[in-house]
Amino acid sequence: MAKPIGMEVSLAVAEAVKLANTDVVAAYPITPQTHIVEHLSELVADGELDAAYIPVESEHSAMSSCIGSSAAGARTFTATSSQGLALMNEMIYIAPILRVPIVLAIANRALSAPINIWNDHSDIMSVRDAGWICLFAENGQEALDLTLISFRIAEDPKVSLPVSMNIDGFTLSHFIEPILIPEQAEVDKFLPPFKPNLQLDIKNPISIGLLGGPECYTESRKAADDVLWNSKPQITKAFDEFNKVFGRQYHVVETYRHEDAETIILLMGSIAETAMTAVDEMREAGQKVGVVRLRLWRPFPEEEVLAAVSKAKNLAVIDRHAVLGCSSGPVGLEVKSLLLNSNLKPNTSNYILGLGGRDVTRDDFKYIFEKAGSGQVQTRCEFVGVYE
16 A cells, blocks of 8 residues: 655645646746646656646746647646736636636735735635636645546536636645655546547637627626536536545535534635644533535535534634625625525624735634634624734
């Protein structure tokens, strides 16, 4: 049986891309994702990955290259962060409408200004409405696993959509953790060769990305919305198939000690492990608290979220991005809207923390649990840990 080896999480993502037998990597370096594409360049140069490695002149060009290569029938990967994702923005919105199953790893980093190279979720939230399937990893093993799963989901004939796999920049991307590297035969069993639904072929020419005027634009957006919602069964199927091969089960919503919890924190990303540690300490003190973690951000897992918080009296929703001029963060807005149209009425508050790499501690979560547990309902989200 394979033993875990110490590896930087970014390198583990690159190893997963190699194991997926990726055909094209379009790369432009930006902190903190650079180690992913650097390691892929080494794997290609050393002959360990037989792929076209395209060193493009910008992130906009990276996503443009990915769209072209995926449409031509190549298994395609790229990675970015922060301002790089912002520069990709134009092409990010095009990819899902063209139904190209690209996999994009995002080492989440704060958007400027002020200039900041550390972690929060403002970059991915800037494109939350673009139509991509969006997954979040909590640790290095999940980052590797979810990279492989992302290819499986994206290339499913019933999906054929791009997928972003998110890891927290620095706090996850640059950590060295014990990680199981699967055997190539196992990966090949889980991830079949890419067979595109539609393919650009000079022998059988087709057109994609045409003009959509008023007579069809609304219908095209409705179709894109339907496709994204309808992808969820295939996402859960990919999780189940991964478990059959590798023995690690993922769910669109994960929970921790929530069954009898009176107060629940809902969040996503690597800080969930800190929250779970705080839960353990508070449970020892007799407090009924728990954690709900979003593995899947888009399409939003409505039924699973409602089931996970159904017994809670108090709910604290955590955001790593501030929607300026709005009473809630993006996750807070999503959850409050969902609860508004349900029979569940927990006392729901929204907290913003960990912006721009600010440390998130167990004490932060204990403060949130205690404040949310008091039953107070805020009219506006609270910024936690603001210096006086």
